[in-house]
Amino acid sequence: MMRKIGHNMMVFMSKHMIACDEASFLVSYRSEHRLGFKQWWQLKMHLLTCHLCRKYAHQIKEMNLSVDKYRESCSHDTCSHHLSDEASSKIQHALDRELHAK
Amino acid sequence: MNSTRFLYLVSVLRLDSNSCMPEEGKHILEPQQWVERYGDYLYNYAIVRVNDSEKAEDLVQETFLSAFKAKDNFLGKSSERTWLISILKRKIIDTYRKQYSSKESSMADYEQDISDGDFYRSEGPFKGHWLEGKGPHSHSLMPEGELEQKELMSIIQLCISMLPPNLASAFVMKMIDEAESDEVCKELGITASNLWVILHRARLKMRKCIESKWLK
Numbered sequence: 001m002m003r004k005i006g007h008n009m010m011v012f013m014s015k016h017m018i019a020c021d022e023a024s025f026l027v028s029y030r031s032e033h034r035l036g037f038k039q040w041w042q043l044k045m046h047l048l049t050c051h052l053c054r055k056y057a058h059q060i061k062e063m064n065l066s067v068d069k070y071r072e073s074c075s076h077d078t079c080s081h082h083l084s085d086e087a088s089s090k091i092q093h094a095l096d097r098e099l100h101a102k
Numbered sequence: 103m104n105s106t107r108f109l110y111l112v113s114v115l116r117l118d119s120n121s122c123m124p125e126e127g128k129h130i131l132e133p134q135q136w137v138e139r140y141g142d143y144l145y146n147y148a149i150v151r152v153n154d155s156e157k158a159e160d161l162v163q164e165t166f167l168s169a170f171k172a173k174d175n176f177l178g179k180s181s182e183r184t185w186l187i188s189i190l191k192r193k194i195i196d197t198y199r200k201q202y203s204s205k206e207s208s209m210a211d212y213e214q215d216i217s218d219g220d221f222y223r224s225e226g227p228f229k230g231h232w233l234e235g236k237g238p239h240s241h242s243l244m245p246e247g248e249l250e251q252k253e254l255m256s257i258i259q260l261c262i263s264m265l266p267p268n269l270a271s272a273f274v275m276k277m278i279d280e281a282e283s284d285e286v287c288k289e290l291g292i293t294a295s296n297l298w299v300i301l302h303r304a305r306l307k308m309r310k311c312i313e314s315k316w317l318k
Contacts, residue, residue: 019230020237021222028302032283055238059309062243066312067277069251070258071150083137083145087159092137095166099133 018042020053027057031064128178129185133170140183144190151194151274153263161197165190191279195289198271202290221306236310243312254316261311265304272297273304 018026023046026039035043047054083091144165148158169176169189176185221236223229245251262270272290275281276297281289287297 019222019228020232021230024306025298025302028305029298052232052237055241056309058241059238059243059313060305063305063309063312064277066243066245066254066258070255071278071280073255081142081146081149083141083159083162087145087162088137088141091141091159091163091166094163095133095137095170098167098170 016042018046020046020050020056023047023050023053024056027053027060129176129181130178131169131173131176131182133166133173136166136169136182136186140186143183144186147187147190148194150259150278152197153259153270157197161190161193164193168193195275198275198290201267201271202292221310238309238313240313240317243309243316254312257312257315258308260315261308264311265307269300269304269307272300273308276301 023043026035026043029035030043047057141162144162145158148161149155152158152161165186169186172189180188221233223231223233243254245254262274265273272286272292275286275289276283283294283297286292287294290297292300
């Protein structure tokens, strides 16, 4: 009897549960899409039972926030990249050539 | 209204429109100042998106040269800087396209880039579960102080530069340029489902990279 219940549970889980690969994909996918009920439920159940994927989902959220900050920091001229003097004069030289050719 | 009066009015209005707005609000181009004024700005913009200083320098130079050649197309409605950035954007997308078309020559690399094989178990009862050491370890990747914040920014930059080009271009267009998915698909010539596989793969790699550098 117990064995049968165990077997049925295994069959049910393999049919309806998803593994970490699918769950982590859905974590990414849901950022821009509305999940269907089945996918939503499967992800919910997976996150409930898998601490690694819970951490993953949390870190992806943090990473998105950090990438937003990274983008902002670079769009306000605070990014620390500068053209080297050498590159600057090379580009100026190329542009001058065009300017004087006209 | 007779025709002479009408012509007079037209001429006055024209005169007015010229005298009231003597190029006011209209931007003009000063190519000789470009490198000094916008060199760093364009370089910053480019390096965040291509992650290669040499390539970024080339893009800046090409942008200035193309802009100069197309200077007659500048209508003066937008600022000089906005106009230059729009040219640079096109050039960056062209670079991404080239990266994508070169993938055909090395399809095996591309398959490798988008396969999950090195993150999840490929067989056994735990098929599809995280491989040992490939899943997340720490709970948080958030910086605490300003110094840590700065460090995280440079880690993000480093990790983007370590992404394979196929993944990097889609990731940067989506996450840095905040382009719509349709636009990314169109520019890179890929399907929507392909894009999501690529983005997922890029996130897996980015997360792993940030965590390993962050925990050091």
